[in-house]
Amino acid sequence: MASIVNIGRRIELVPIDPHFNDITIALYRQQQGERAVFRVHTYSRIEGAATRIEDVVQSMKILGGMQERPDGMLCFPCGERHEAACRRVFLEACKLEPNTSVEPRPLNTLDKKSKLTITVDSMGNGTYRVKSNGEGRPAERRVSAIAGGLIKLGEMEAVNDKGDSVAFPCGQSHDELVGLLLVRAPNVRVILRQEEASASRGVLSAPSQQT
Numbered sequence: 001m002a003s004i005v006n007i008g009r010r011i012e013l014v015p016i017d018p019h020f021n022d023i024t025i026a027l028y029r030q031q032q033g034e035r036a037v038f039r040v041h042t043y044s045r046i047e048g049a050a051t052r053i054e055d056v057v058q059s060m061k062i063l064g065g066m067q068e069r070p071d072g073m074l075c076f077p078c079g080e081r082h083e084a085a086c087r088r089v090f091l092e093a094c095k096l097e098p099n100t101s102v103e104p105r106p107l108n109t110l111d112k113k114s115k116l117t118i119t120v121d122s123m124g125n126g127t128y129r130v131k132s133n134g135e136g137r138p139a140e141r142r143v144s145a146i147a148g149g150l151i152k153l154g155e156m157e158a159v160n161d162k163g164d165s166v167a168f169p170c171g172q173s174h175d176e177l178v179g180l181l182l183v184r185a186p187n188v189r190v191i192l193r194q195e196e197a198s199a200s201r202g203v204l205s206a207p208s209q210q211t
Contacts, residue, residue, distance in 0.1 A: 006030075007039055012087040014094045020052040027090040035079040037069065038086055056093045062102045064089035065176030076177075078170040085154040085177050092180060105179035111186045114142045118186070120150075120178055126168035127159055128178055140164075149185030150178065 008030035016022045023044040030037050040056050042049055057074060060066050064086065066074045076082055096102065108119040116132040116139060123129055130147045132139045144163035150156055151166055154177065159165035168174055 007041055008037075011038075011083055012090050014091070017052070017094060019094075019097050020048065021046060023049055023052070025053065025056065025094055027087065029081065029083065029086075030073070035075055036081040036083075037073040037075045038066075038090075039073050040090065052098065055096075055098050056090070059093035059096050059100075059102050060089050062104060063092055063176060063180050065104070065174055076170075076174065078168075078172040078174075080168075080170040082155065082168070082170070082174070082177070084152075085174075085181060088153060088184065089177070089180060104176040105183060107175065107179050107182065109182050109186070111142060111146065113186060114138065116142060118143070118146055118182065120182055122173050122175055122178075123165070124173065126171045126173055127165060128156075128167065129165045131164065146182075146185045149188035150181055152188050153181045153184055154178070 008028035010026050011029050012027040014025045017025050021044075023042050023046070025040065025042050028039045028041055030039070040053050040060070042053055057068060057072070060074055061068055064076075066076055066086075066089070068074055076086075107121070108117060110116075111118050111132070114132075114134065116134045118130065118132050121129045121131065128150070130143050130150070132143050134142070147158075147164055147166050151158060154166075154168070156166040156168055159167050
């Protein structure tokens with residue numbers, strides 16, 4: 001008789017993996033004591049599926065600064081959920097083709113809308129300051145908008161009234177995570193709409209329905 005294993009609550013889904021036989025890959029979260037842990041999982045049993053899952057796990061470790069436990073679960077060094085940010089790490093990892101060389105994203109990006117270079121400085125204790133190479137009110141507004149994007153994508157908090165500083169509630173630095181979120185922060189509204197549309201379409205098939 002098959003046993004039922006509680007793998008946690010599903011928090012994100014890639015219905016069709018274009019890089020490996022269109023399998024479905026999902027991200028699950030569990031709470032183990034005070035530590036939130038995450039599992040990348042597929043019901044597919046086709047040859048190579050386990051290797052594909054491991055590839056995604058390794059990419060998440062690099063892109064999100066996550067740690068892998070002996071049981072294969074992932075967690076952030078601080079032990080907190082950072083669930084919205086973790087979902088983004090998972091989605092970005094699934095976009096990468098197998099055997100792709102992965103490096104942490106830098107703490108700077110070109111904002112295509114303003115043509116400004118946006119840089120994020122780590123101030124310690126999980127606090128980050130957003131700045132640009134521009135001057136004047138337009139540059140300040142753009143910095144504030146991107147800081148707001150980081151708040152939405154990473155469930156971060158505003159630090160000051162200037163609108164240029166944000167922080168993780170855990171009080172610990174997550175440079176890799178911020179570098180990854182920074183790429184999407186300038187277009188946060190588009191990103192969130194795309195995720196909502198994807199979530200409404202996604203259904204994790206039962207094992208008998210997957211190849």
